[in-house]
Amino acid sequence: MSNVTSERRSGGLLPSHARPGRWQRLGRNKTPYLFLAPFMIGFAVFMIFPLIYVLNLSVFRTKIIGGKTFVGLENYVKAFQDPSFWEGVRNVLTFGLIQIPIMLGLALLAALLLDSAVIRRQTLFRLGFFLPFAVPTVVAALMWGYLYGQAFGPIAQIARALGLDPPEFLTSGTIIPAIANISTWQFTGYNMLILFAALKAVPHELFEAARVDGASGIQIALRIRIPLIAPAIVLTGIFSIIGTLQLFNEPSVLRAVAPTIIPPNFTPNLYVYNLAFQNRQFDYSAAISFSLAAITALLSSLVLFFAYRRRLLR
């Protein structure tokens, strides 16, 4: 997931402009372009060019005999009608609908508690909650794979000791919650820190006054503190949506343990990977990955749109 430290409480995403004055003096200077050049060259090569490349790839079809032919939107039509693609999209959407509200809800609750007078051992909780973020998703996924497992998983051990049947976590009915739990474990602490930082920037006099007036802690949280950090919540939400639609590492690692439960098209990205690198269908996989990016952009802008409409963002 991307770093989500971007929200600024006032002024939206674009930083406020610095004072004029000096700008007139420096207007014609070449210096800023020299400072920018290294990054912009890399940006063109590793961001702009690949996007053009993938778009271009997606409008061709390569056959072993006959070579490359221009097929226009054919790959996109095929993707649109491909039940394997939509199954993956449905899986990640289901995943997101379960996981994102739970994760952000927990992160918000933890951030509100941390920022209240109730919690004394702030550093302990902050670092403890955040620690799973330092674990690579690959390691998190294989670790949880063992924890869920029947062979030497501690959950199964406890169940057996109690004379119960060990619960199965990696079945087709439970695989989405099982992976959702891994993501929640990994990223709640990170999101908590973002929301906590936003809360800290809220002037505390605002709600100390409300407290003196007799408002309860929960009222203050719901009416004052949460609305004030709405931009941060919206942005953590958007970055979570982007991350969710791209889900790959966890299912890819768990597929080794549960190949029959996680098909090669379990998520759109897993599908892209298998199309491209197992079946060598690069053209079609390019169309799928572009479609996924389009769905991502659509969902993120919908969220942004509603956030602006409801005045959660300024």
Next chain:
Amino acid sequence: MNAAKPPVRAAGPGRSSWVLGNGLMVIGLAYFLVPLVWLFLASTKSNSGLFSSFGFWFDRNVNLVQNLQDLLARDNGAFLLWMRNTVVYALVAAVGSTVLSAFAGYAFALYRFKGRNLLFAMILGSVFVPATILAVPLYFMLGQAGLANSLLAVILPALINPFGVYLMRIYAERAVPEELLDAARVDGAGEFRIFATIALRLLAPGLVTVLLFAFVGAWNNYFLPLLVLRDSSAYTLTVGLANWNALAAQPGQAQVLYAIVITGSVVAVLPVMLVFLFLQRYWQHGLSLGGVKG
């Protein structure tokens, strides 16, 4: 910030909400830490010990040293190679991307030039581009450039960190007073010298944050290394461990590999955790950057 609050007893919450709040946080702490405790305990057990002992306690004999020896010996020392690859990749990618981000962010913050808003909007917009859409084209581009199986194939794309540029711009706007630069200019210092001798020092806390998160991002990255590093000697830790884990799941292999995969995971996780713990002052300050009033 705690000092600014009134004492708990005066206006604060009552005893029941203290118990409820702390209770919830302790449950949360257990949820986040217990799996790691299991992992660390498991790394001290032999393969048979994993099966015969309880997950949340030690086995009769502590097998950690043997596990480490097995880990390093497996596949002719592949793990050390992966470790070296990962260290080089993460360090070069982090330092390089931080330098580029600092240059660019500084330029956006302190100069006005033609195309400034357009370029910045493009960079900001690219934060929303899913990284995976770039993976297939990068695979081709890097292959054609003869970089397949080379560490450069994962390092070069990682040098471009749009979010780092954004953070450095905000940081530079707050931390570098223009009067200071003007004074240096009056003294006849060149623009680059001003950056290197004055601005860089003021930007240090922001630099550490960008550096640290870029380091962790590279260390933990899986998708791109998986695509472009096909040769086992070129793997990073995540790709190698995922590979061994897949092998362990195959019948007949499990007995040998579980303990190695678990021990390898612990070794892969520890450096990042230690870096986060030791540098917490810096990155927590950097993270709070976004929350500061602008």
